[in-house]
Amino acid sequence: MLLAQISDPHVTAKGRKLYDRIDTIGHLRRAVQHLNDLAPRPDFTLITGDLVDEGSPPEYAMLRELVSGLAMAHALMPGNHDERGNLRRAFADHAYMPKDGEFLQYTIEDLPLRIIALDTLVPGQAGGRLCLARLEWLAARLQEQPARPTLIAMHHPPFDTGIEGMDEIKCANGAALGAIVARHPQVERIVCGHVHRPIFARWHGTVVTTAPATAHQVALDFRSGRPVASIMEPPACHLHRWQADTGLVTHVSYIGDHGPATDY
Secondary structure, eight states: OEEEEEOOOOBOOTTOOBTTTBOHHHHHHHHHHHHHHOSSOOSEEEEESOOBSSOOHHHHHHHHHHHTTOSSEEEEEOOTTOOHHHHHHHTTTOTTSOSSSSSOOEEEOSSSSEEEEOOOOOTTOSSBOOOHHHHHHHHHHHHHOTTSOEEEEOSSOSSOOSOHHHHTTSBTTHHHHHHHHHTOTTEEEEEEOSSSSOEEEEETTEEEEEOOOSSOEEOOOOOTTOOOOEEOOOOEEEEEEEETTTEEEEEEEEOSOOOOOOOO
């Protein structure tokens, strides 16, 4: 199975650019075409938060128009720039989307690799958190199928990346999540967004990754006291290739025209 992950598209309302200069709509349109053109084509696409920039209905209408072009099944989950009610209403016909309740958490059960999507959103805050209710929900889902290989998806990473400004707004109570994950060896991977960079870490007995963004990236800067800055490094996505005998292998797939591949 090939699982695509795109993240942090920050879609604006039609006719607008992010910060008046970044065409996030065009970038996501190209990301959709990139996934559709892959051979083999991904079996499923997961979009891991900051779907839009301000959480408004016009932005979600634009997002819906764009992701409807995906040639494979897909699922969306919230990030700190999202608004749960508007997201739920815009995608009310998506069967995986919870119809009620405070949080937008769900499982995808019909793939070879089980997916559990967590909601780390704290309204009005850039950082994330998993409250007791969300942690208990996760523990219950993992206990349901302890022998089934599982991928956990969440927007905010639960570990420090070394980029100070982003670490200040990570998932604040990652240790509580880690204690649950450590008890469940079926967790093959935790995949995140939020940092706009591809990062990999071993964490509580599993591997955690963050995906690059479909438009602007966060500048790589380990110096203390530096503000978070954006940089127009190439947009990219993650391709998670699952095989039962080898587990999960992740590739970074760059979006855009980089010339044809040539044989060595």
